[in-house]
Amino acid sequence: MTDRRRTERPADLLRAVSVTRAFEGVVALRGVDLELRRHEVLGLIGPNGAGKSTLVNVLTGFDAPTEGRVRLGDVDITDWPAYRRGRSGLTRTFQHAHAFGGLSVRENIEVSALGVGATPAEARRRADELMEMLGLADLEEVPASTLPHGEERKLGVARALATDPVFVLLDEPAAGLNEAEVEPFAEVVRSVRDDHDAGVLLIDHNFSFITAVCDRVQVLDEGVTIAIGSPEEIRRHPRVASAYLGRGDG
């Protein structure tokens, strides 16, 4: 997947620099820094309301920070609209699948490739590849609106990968998957890092899933970063335990 027409040259680092996002009275993020490199999986965890999804929205252009900047490599992309970031290799999935319900599984994937400027032939090739990789091949002609939950999650990831991304932000992609489905899914996330050479930001509540796939983990609580480190360091971190793991939803 190297022949895509990027509107900007690829970058190796995605950064949030002191990002603050205040909604009328409620401050969702307070001066958060984040660095996501290519070829790594960064876990983003924290209790509900910690600001994880807000941070993903700010990074991908679906929300604007009140203060702070977003940088892709050397370029300040804070004012770029979401579609321009998508074409520059920065894409995401959504907590609620946001599938193109009336389109088939194949069409969902192909149109995501077309969105970043792939030719129809290239889009077809990527769809074949991704359906194979994610085990969606039997569902090719099925309308996305009728997919079971787990398949819908996979389709979201397939669609993100169809844009041939440099950075993929996955917002709770494994939510609702059963234990048997999580392990193959972890394999998919690793292959995005290893085979696609992309940087992955992974939000999830399942701590064992996070530990299994992440190179580093960043913990948010009430809009601030309380810890960054390897999964093992995070597991032992006292503030993380009290803020997050101690609440028994890990």
Place this chain on the structure above:
Amino acid sequence: MRRRLAVWHLLGPSLLVVAVAAVGTTTSPTIQFQVRSVLVTAAIVVSLYVFVGNSGVISFGHVSFVAVGAFAAGIASAPAEVKPSTFPKMLPFLANLEIGNVESLLLAALVGAIYAFWVGIPLMRLSGLSAGIATFAVLIITHNVIRNWEAIGPGAKTLALVPPTTGFLQATVGLLIVMAIAYGYQRSRWGRRLRATREDPLAAQASGIEVHRERLIAFTLSGALAGFAGGLFVHLLGSITTEQVFLDLTFVTLAMLVVGGIGSMWGALIGALFIAGLNAFLVELEKGVVLGARELDLPSGTRLLTLGVIMFVVLVTRPEGLTGGRELSWPIRRRRRV
């Protein structure tokens, strides 16, 4: 199979159009006019579908493009000897202009495209109800400009003596051209990207799709086709007033699209043929027809009442329209063996 189906999605509807036209040529002159008018109306509805069906954004303004197309083609092709005396305030360049039939149709498409592109730049930022109201405002503005600015339009008069070139051949070929372009667009990368924005604008942006741009492309193409259909319309009627391309036509064509099924070209065509055909049939019944030994003569008003009831029943029982918004399926079903 998929490629064969793709061909069939255009070929099937085209065969239906040719069949309707062929049967139409064998009827009485009054019915012939009705059938040609059904074909031209279908061209308008398919042009409307190009934008509304693929974008999911409602437009009450499309008849504006039909109107500018109709008056561009009509004024440009009406005889130059009579225009300066009938329309004394018309710009001399327009009054003295007289171009051929095909040129006038191309001019109609061009004017429709330019106008749609120009109003589309701000309009395409809107969706939902605000898009509906704003496009409706465009219709009102367009109507008033054509009606009151006598330098470029006919004013309150009738624009007459337009060459009546939309016979069966022109109506049929014109509709087939509109359908082929609509179908080509819907299968193109632009059409597919626009349908993704229809399904989920947020997810579309995450895939690099610029909603405004894709909508504007469709709106402009749709405006070109609507303008072209307006050209067919004025050459069908031979004489036209601004009222004929205003509110009635707007609501009738939208109703046809909704009744047929908004999401497919097949739906646009079926809705147009069904409602326009029924309408034409009821017009004749209201005038009175002889059926065997008895004369059937419905009281006036029956036509609109019947149309209203039928639309109501269709939409209540099949909210997705007659076709369910799907393209024509392959006629021979392959049995699945268990």
